[in-house]
Amino acid sequence: MAQFEEVSQKSELHPKPEGLMLQYGTAGFRTHAKHLDHIMFRMGLLATLRSKKTKSTIGVMVTASHNPEEDNGVKLIDPMGEMVTAVWEGYATQLANAEQDSLLKELKDIIEKEDIDMSQPASIYVGKDTRPSSASLSQAVLDGVSSLGGKTHDYGLVTTPQLHYMVCCCNTNGCYGSPTVEGYYQKLSQAFLQLTQNASNRTDDQKRLLVDGANGIGALKMREMEPFLRSELQVVLSNDGSSGKLNHMCGADYVKVQQKAPQGMNMGVGERCCSFDGDADRIVFYYTDSKGCFHLLDGDKIATLISTYLKELLTQAGLNLQIAVVQTAYANGSSTRYLEDIMKVTVCCTKTGVKHLHHAAQEYDIGVYFEANGHGTVLFSKAAQKQIQELLKDSNTNDERKRAVKLLESTINLINQTVGDAISDMLVIEAVLAIRGMSVQDWDAIYTDLPNRQLKVTVSDRRVIDTTDAERRAVTPEGLQDAIDSLVKKYKSARSFVRPSGTEDVVRVYAEADTQENADSLAHEVSLAVYRLAGGVGDEPKPLH
Ligand code: NG1
Ligand code: ZN
Numbered sequence: 001m002a003q004f005e006e007v008s009q010k011s012e013l014h015p016k017p018e019g020l021m022l023q024y025g026t027a028g029f030r031t032h033a034k035h036l037d038h039i040m041f042r043m044g045l046l047a048t049l050r051s052k053k054t055k056s057t058i059g060v061m062v063t064a065s066h067n068p069e070e071d072n073g074v075k076l077i078d079p080m081g082e083m084v085t086a087v088w089e090g091y092a093t094q095l096a097n098a099e100q101d102s103l104l105k106e107l108k109d110i111i112e113k114e115d116i117d118m119s120q121p122a123s124i125y126v127g128k129d130t131r132p133s134s135a136s137l138s139q140a141v142l143d144g145v146s147s148l149g150g151k152t153h154d155y156g157l158v159t160t161p162q163l164h165y166m167v168c169c170c171n172t173n174g175c176y177g178s179p180t181v182e183g184y185y186q187k188l189s190q191a192f193l194q195l196t197q198n199a200s201n202r203t204d205d206q207k208r209l210l211v212d213g214a215n216g217i218g219a220l221k222m223r224e225m226e227p228f229l230r231s232e233l234q235v236v237l238s239n240d241g242s243s244g245k246l247n248h249m250c251g252a253d254y255v256k257v258q259q260k261a262p263q264g265m266n267m268g269v270g271e272r273c274c275s276f277d278g279d280a281d282r283i284v285f286y287y288t289d290s291k292g293c294f295h296l297l298d299g300d301k302i303a304t305l306i307s308t309y310l311k312e313l314l315t316q317a318g319l320n321l322q323i324a325v326v327q328t329a330y331a332n333g334s335s336t337r338y339l340e341d342i343m344k345v346t347v348c349c350t351k352t353g354v355k356h357l358h359h360a361a362q363e364y365d366i367g368v369y370f371e372a373n374g375h376g377t378v379l380f381s382k383a384a385q386k387q388i389q390e391l392l393k394d395s396n397t398n399d400e401r402k403r404a405v406k407l408l409e410s411t412i413n414l415i416n417q418t419v420g421d422a423i424s425d426m427l428v429i430e431a432v433l434a435i436r437g438m439s440v441q442d443w444d445a446i447y448t449d450l451p452n453r454q455l456k457v458t459v460s461d462r463r464v465i466d467t468t469d470a471e472r473r474a475v476t477p478e479g480l481q482d483a484i485d486s487l488v489k490k491y492k493s494a495r496s497f498v499r500p501s502g503t504e505d506v507v508r509v510y511a512e513a514d515t516q517e518n519a520d521s522l523a524h525e526v527s528l529a530v531y532r533l534a535g536g537v538g539d540e541p542k543p544l545h
Contacts, residue, residue, distance in 0.1 A: 003118065003149055004104055007045065010147040011103055014041035014140050018099065024092035026353035026502035030064050030073035033133035040137045042095045043074050044124070044144020045107060050088060051122035051150060053114050054079050058122075059167040060145075061160050062138045063129035063279040066214075066253035067503075069246040072133045074141070075160070077125075081168030081176075081418025083355040122150035125170065125179075127163035129217045129279045130241060155181070159217050159280035161421030168418045181224070189228035191413035192427045196232045198407060199434035208234045209430060210273040212262045214251030215244040218280030218422055225423065233430055238265045252277040252284045252374050252422070257454060260294055261286065272433075272440040276422040282374040283422035285429065287440050295444050299370035300327065300335035302429060305443055306378060307345055307368045309432045310411070314366075316404035317391060321384050326360045326369035328352050329472045329497050330454075333512055338447040349470040353502060354420060375420040380412050388412070407435070450493055452512035453523035453544070460535045462500035462507050471499045483529040491518045496526045507534060520544040 016038040022029055029039050043060055051058040059077030067073070076084040076092065084092070091110050098106040111118065124145045128134035138154070145152050155163060162184055169179035177187040196202070213219020219240040226235060239250040239262060247254065250262035252275040267273055267288055274285045285297040307325050314321055324346040325339050331349070339345045346364070350356040354375055361367025365384040370376030380388075391397055391405045414431065416424040433443060459465075466476040474481045480498070488494045496511040507530050511523035520543075527541040 006147045008104060010143055011041060014038045014143065016100055021097050024089045027065060028073050028075035029096065030067060030071060030503055032070055033072035033137065036072050036137055037140050039096050040074055040140035041144040043076065043092065044141040045148055046092055046095055047076055047124045048122040048145050048148040048150035049110060049116055050076065051124060052118065052120040053116050055120060057125055057167055057170040059125045059163050060141050061127050061163045062134050062141065063160055065279045066247055066251055066277040069131055072131055072137055077164050077167045079171040081164040082358060124150050124152050125155060125163060125166050126152055127155045127158040130157060130220065131246060157217055157220060159221050161281050161416050161419050161424065164418035165416055185225045185228045188414055188424055188427060191410045192229065192431055193232055194410040195407065195414065195431035196434050202434055204234060207232060208236065210236045210265060210267060210271055212239045212250050212265050212275040213237055213241065214276050214278050215239045215241040215246045216278040218276035221280065221423065247278045251275055252282040255286060256284050256298055256373050259296055261288065270441065274426055280422040281420045283425050284374040285440065297444055299372045299374040299376055300332050301443065302374065302425065303368050303370035303376060304335055304339060304446055305432055306428060308343060309436065310366060311345065313404045313408050317401050317408060319387060321365035323366040324348060324364040326350060326357045326367055328371055329470055330372040330510060332372065332449045332452060333495055334447045334450050351471050377417060377420050378415050379417055385412065450512040451516040451519040453519045455509040455523045455527050456506040457509060457527050457530045457541060458537050459507055460537050462505060464534050465498060465500050465507055467499050472497050474498055477533050480529060480533045483533065484526055487522060487525045487529065491522050494522055496522055498526060498530055
């Protein structure tokens with residue numbers, strides 16, 4: 001067939017280095033950019049098949065999020081803006097690893113397995129982040145799509161959540177919004193302005209927010225969006241990409257893992273600050289107090305504030321909708337305790353990786369999901385949205401209830417329900433703080449985080465570690481969980497777990513305890529246990545102090 005001839009010819013321009021094996025992990029393919037050209041071409045092919053199969057537009061985003069600038073990566077976006085299904089992740093890996101001469105065979109295998117009608121049209125939306133390698137890599141995606149006769153819309157530089165939004169807008173025929181960057185700014189800013197109208201007498205100080213753009217796409221897009229916010233949010237942007245390197249000593253991941261402020265930000269005492277990651281799908285907030293002490297408000301604090309606010313609105317609106325918070329094992333123990341014991345909110349724990357949280361959140365009327373690292377959003381079920389709409393139209397609703405329902409409606413419009421979105425989440429938090437008249441310090445005081453530490457251990461094969469119970473317990477190697485259990489017993493309010501990373505060739509260790517010293521020393525001891533029992537390589541982990 002002529003169609004496959006073109007694939008054959010074009011694939012020669014994007015050859016796979018022999019022997020290179022990569023896996024579609026929790027965040028798609030991600031590695032040094034120099035290994036990715038063939039992957040991009042092939043993901044263009046796969047997205048085209050997925051589009052034909054689903055008879056919908058599919059997204060392809062070229063980014064490596066919070067990874068160093070030299071890395072890159074690619075993720076496929078399914079019709080409603082969600083991550084591609086597990087079976088297709090498998091196809092992605094299969095296609096990526098096919099040697100040059102068996103590419104067509106693998107392609108045809110997928111077409112057969114999925115019974116794909118190749119005469120169907122295909123439509124692919126492509127986006128990229130600001131990495132130097134992103135331009136040529138996204139061109140390779142476009143080449144892949146066109147070689148199979150698919151149509152592309154190249155959005156160029158967009159944040160990951162913007163591309164998810166576009167895909168969802170397109171496949172809902174505009175019901176979710178208009179599939180343009182301007183449509184995105186308009187939808188979010190209108191909702192934000194409506195919400196902040198409910199907060200009277202906000203001073204310029206309260207409207208001021210310091211934003212660390214991680215020297216990435218988020219900074220660029222924040223600049224574009226600013227005029228739409230009509231000074232209701234006064235953004236002071238640093239790490240805007242004009243001089244610094246992407247994610248280097250800045251960005252949400254740096255701030256969360258290092259538990260310190262990014263470089264290049266001029267923070268006044270008590271000032272509200274936030275950091276995006278490299279593709280603007282994560283956000284964390286923070287401030288420094290008068291003693292110079294750094295306070296981090298991570299995904300758990302964000303989930304707590306948003307769910308508290310939504311629960312209050314539901315009560316005021318007289319709506320009986322079930323709200324749940326979805327977390328992972330990395331959620332701070334204090335946040336879980338606060339949500340369950342004080343807020344009486346259902347909390348559920350899933351494996352790491354947004355797709356797991358997203359699926360779990362879909363089970364509730366309102367599912368608030370956040371990873372501790374600041375990736376998350378809120379999902380409103382169709383039934384919940386319908387009830388809210390009906391109440392809005394009901395002329396018997398009294399003023400107090402009406403106000404609450406209107407706030408719920410605007411909040412839904414402000415949230416990017418397709419995926420975690422730093423810009424949308426930032427605006428939600430700003431609006432909630434404004435409406436409730438809370439400072440960042442009030443928000444921080446809702447509960448106190450247990451001191452915690454995250455470490456990495458390099459082992460020869462991280463797959464020797466198998467976990468269960470939402471990754472909170474290690475099943476293999478033998479003896480590791482027993483060792484962790486007895487170490488945890490030595491400390492107060494302690495908890496620790498280990499799991500192989502899905503994005504880096506390391507084992508991650510997490511520990512929390514009553515003091516920072518104890519959390520650090522528990523994390524170190526558990527790292528040693530991993531090193532000894534799971535085939536550590538290189539030097540033994542050293543104590544932190
Ligand atoms: P891994 O490398 O599997 O721990 C990291 C994050 C995840 C998720 C993915 C995708 C931590 C501990 N892990 O996964 O939460 O965001 O990257 O980006 O933060
Ligand atoms: Zn990201």
